Amino acid sequence: MPAPRVVALVPAAGQGVRLAAGMPKAFVSLCGRPLLWHCVHGLLESGCVEVVVVAVGEQHRDQARAVVAEAGERVRIVTGGVHRCDSVRAALHAVPDAEVVLVHDAARCLTPVSVIQAVVQAVLAGQPAVVPVLSVVDTIKQVSPDGRVVDTLDRAALRVAQTPQGFAADLLRRAHQGASALVTDDAGLVEALGETVATVPGHPYALKITTPFDLVVAEVLAGAKATGQA
Secondary structure, eight states: OOOOOEEEEEEOOOOOGGGTOSSOGGGSEETTEEHHHHHHHHHHHTSSOOEEEEEEOGGGHHHHHHHTGGGGGGEEEEEOOSSHHHHHHHHHHTOTTOSEEEEOOGGGTTOOHHHHHHHHHHHHTTOSEEEEEEEOOSOOEEEOTTSOEEEEOOGGGOEEEOSOEEEEHHHHHHHGGGOOTTOOOHHHHHHHTTOOOEEEEOOGGGOOOOSHHHHHHHHHHHHHHHTTOO
16 A cells, blocks of 8 residues: 655745845745745655645746756645635645645744654644644733733643644645635644644744844754754
């Protein structure tokens, strides 16, 4: 019996306004390579992802193809949508034979392969939805619209969600049938269906590059990794 077909979807049509780089975030350079290159390279390097589907804006398809050209047919480029959920749906349509699907942020391009492997293994072991998470170390305040502290939340029960998030493909397709434009987390769609979402340990390197400060941190981490210091 052939192994389940594992694919990864990378919704990368966002403009990355908060990064203020003057280009879509996926094409911003990190150590001389676009974030998208690092992201795709990590997924394929994990050894458990057969195909990566990248969803970008129509005007950036040629640029995306050039970035991932060395990966050949293992990477497919599709046109994404205005919202993240639109891009995920477009990427899903490109792999109708997928059995296990990862959804990964290009902005989390330094995610260690061990995290990717752990997510895939958990889905293959029978978990229908899996998210890598980190414990919350800061004190978290709930604040009213006018800036007043309403409550101090118990951080022992809180986790920071990362990607890749892994799913049984049929479940993810069902979750996205009525996805809202406001959705930023695929696991949240699965939760809304009443399905269980399991967790595996995340990693500090899987930070999301959102601001110029994050990019500086990522440059340091990537440099340390390249020289074997991390």
